[in-house]
Amino acid sequence: MKKKLHGQGLPCRTLVPSSNRPSLSDNQVFVVFRFLIALGFAALTLAAPALAAQKAHLSIDASKSGAKIDRNIFGQFAEDLGHGVNEGIWVGPDSKIPNTRGIRNDVVSALRELKVPNVRWPGGCYADEYHWRNGIGPADKRIATLNSTWGGVVEPNAFGTHEFMDFINQIGSEAYISINVGSGTTKEAADWLEYMTAAQATTLAKERAANGHPAPFKVGFMGIGNESWACGGNMTADYYISQLKIYSHFVRNLNPAQRDKGRMLRIAVGPGDPDTQWTEAIMKAYQHHGWSWDIDGLSLHSYTVPTGWPPSTPSTGFGVDDYAKTLKSTLAMDDFLHQQEAVLDQYDPKKNVALVVDEWGIWHAALPGTNSQFLVQQNSLSDAILASLNLNIFARHADRVRMANIAQMVNVLQAMILTDQQKMVLTPTYYLFKMYVPFQDASVVPVAFDAGNYTQGSVSLPRLDAIAAKDATGKLWLEITNLDPAESIEVEADLSGIAAKSAKGETLTAPAVDSINTFETPRTVVPKPVAGTVHDGKLTLTVEPKSVTVISFEQ
Numbered sequence: 001m002k003k004k005l006h007g008q009g010l011p012c013r014t015l016v017p018s019s020n021r022p023s024l025s026d027n028q029v030f031v032v033f034r035f036l037i038a039l040g041f042a043a044l045t046l047a048a049p050a051l052a053a054q055k056a057h058l059s060i061d062a063s064k065s066g067a068k069i070d071r072n073i074f075g076q077f078a079e080d081l082g083h084g085v086n087e088g089i090w091v092g093p094d095s096k097i098p099n100t101r102g103i104r105n106d107v108v109s110a111l112r113e114l115k116v117p118n119v120r121w122p123g124g125c126y127a128d129e130y131h132w133r134n135g136i137g138p139a140d141k142r143i144a145t146l147n148s149t150w151g152g153v154v155e156p157n158a159f160g161t162h163e164f165m166d167f168i169n170q171i172g173s174e175a176y177i178s179i180n181v182g183s184g185t186t187k188e189a190a191d192w193l194e195y196m197t198a199a200q201a202t203t204l205a206k207e208r209a210a211n212g213h214p215a216p217f218k219v220g221f222m223g224i225g226n227e228s229w230a231c232g233g234n235m236t237a238d239y240y241i242s243q244l245k246i247y248s249h250f251v252r253n254l255n256p257a258q259r260d261k262g263r264m265l266r267i268a269v270g271p272g273d274p275d276t277q278w279t280e281a282i283m284k285a286y287q288h289h290g291w292s293w294d295i296d297g298l299s300l301h302s303y304t305v306p307t308g309w310p311p312s313t314p315s316t317g318f319g320v321d322d323y324a325k326t327l328k329s330t331l332a333m334d335d336f337l338h339q340q341e342a343v344l345d346q347y348d349p350k351k352n353v354a355l356v357v358d359e360w361g362i363w364h365a366a367l368p369g370t371n372s373q374f375l376v377q378q379n380s381l382s383d384a385i386l387a388s389l390n391l392n393i394f395a396r397h398a399d400r401v402r403m404a405n406i407a408q409m410v411n412v413l414q415a416m417i418l419t420d421q422q423k424m425v426l427t428p429t430y431y432l433f434k435m436y437v438p439f440q441d442a443s444v445v446p447v448a449f450d451a452g453n454y455t456q457g458s459v460s461l462p463r464l465d466a467i468a469a470k471d472a473t474g475k476l477w478l479e480i481t482n483l484d485p486a487e488s489i490e491v492e493a494d495l496s497g498i499a500a501k502s503a504k505g506e507t508l509t510a511p512a513v514d515s516i517n518t519f520e521t522p523r524t525v526v527p528k529p530v531a532g533t534v535h536d537g538k539l540t541l542t543v544e545p546k547s548v549t550v551i552s553f554e555q
């Protein structure tokens with residue numbers, strides 16, 4: 001062995017003319033050679049993920065177009081929970097943190113970039129213990145209550161109806177109000193809607209004007225309760241249906257500007273995950289609905305909890321095994337939607353009732369050292385990839401899934417933004433949502449692909465996922481997720497129905513699946529530019545391991 005290496009070592013000596021260097025003994029040559037071999041191995045190992053590339057073939061027919069990807073599937077959820085609203089959005093007008101009427105400027109300007117179509121508030125479970133009157137009127141007259149659902153902390157109610165509407169206005173979004181069915185009354189909810197939306201001089205409308213807003217507010221969406229089968233009152237489906245009929249009839253949006261086109265959509269409580277019995281009951285009732293009650297949507301709550309309840313996966317400091325299990329678990333969303341749609345199609349074949357996935361996302365264990373009731377978690381590249389897979393699933397179900405709300409917006413669960421006092425950091429999920437903005441209201445273009453599977457331990461996953469869509473200007477957009485954490489993919493796509501000349505966009509990846517952005521290192525996971533080549537109706541593009549890429553085509 002030693003001898004053989006000795007012989008192989010000879011070429012090394014030819015690298016530098018022997019006249020320019022002291023001559024080496026045989027033993028020294030052997031040592032140097034071993035070092036070089038080791039160096040070579042190390043270089044190869046490090047370069048391996050970049051060198052190895054899988055191939056994938058895609059076909060995109062841009063002459064065909066499917067359902068519209070409703071912009072409302074990019075909705076968000078901001079519950080009065082932990083530091084989601086208080087501190088995350090609301091700091092109060094006297095705060096040293098730059099704000100506009102008490103709402104953080106940094107958070108607002110980041111969210112404006114996402115074109116957030118709607119924001120669901122005040123809950124969640126908290127909605128069924130929220131009493132709107134505590135949160136209106138002069139700041140010093142607000143009624144402080146306890147947030148019994150989330151940690152029993154004092155809720156000052158400084159962020160109430162007017163502040164929420166101001167926030168919605170500042171970020172350019174629409175209000176999705178969840179009304180209290182669990183511990184409120186129909187009258188309380190009807191009064192809230194009248195307070196917010198009446199244009200005529202009713203006593204409640206005058207009170208709103210006296211509180212600073214003479215014009216009626218616009219309420220785009222109204223959720224009638226939340227998880228009424230659990231935290232919203234532990235109701236049976238039949239009991240909830242009787243409540244639904246009453247609330248749907250009496251709780252009215254009175255804003256004249258919302259009479260026809262911008263009509264407020266009413267969303268009934270739907271099931272959690274695979275429960276189809278609840279759906280069946282609601283839809284059976286819906287089948288016989290008349291002029292006196294109606295709904296426009298049915299909600300579905302489906303979190304990714306890879307190890308089951310209670311959530312126990314860490315949000316950072318994990319490896320590719322946990323990553324694969326998590327993605328496998330999130331792909332179940334597709335089955336959940338199919339199961340729900342089968343029931344909806346039976347009772348509502350015309351698809352009048354939208355499926356509204358108004359709580360989704362990864363639910364990890366709370367970060368050590370935080371109040372476990374505040375649901376604080378970090379947000380990694382893995383979470384962004386998970387978000388891309390879910391958004392793609394929603395896009396493929398776009399004819400029925402017309403709205404969704406990721407849980408949640410700031411500092412809670414799979415958040416877009418994390419804050420700590422005056423510090424703010426944008427998460428990988430934030431950047432993912434930003435890359436998907438062009439898909440808002442774009443029409444699905446069919447894309448066929450086959451890239452095989454990648455296997456991690458006992459988990460086998462599709463190597464690649466993709467969606468394509470055409471925006472209102474006719475521009476074609478393509479999204480490609482490479483799930484494989486180790487190998488890049490050389491994509492070759494046949495393009496028909498479009499005379500494309502070039503393709504460019506952005507890709508989101510990072511050194512590791514659990515890479516995160518922190519206050520100190522906020523740019524570990526950020527999108528970077530990427531370009532493909534287009535020749536003779538074929539796109540060629542290399543996508544990096546564990547990445548999300550969005551490109552558009554120039555014609």
Ligand code: AHR
Pocket residue numbers: 079123124125126226227359407408413
């Ligand atoms: O998003 C956190 C909680 O999860 C919501 O309040 C509740 O609706 C769900 O169970």
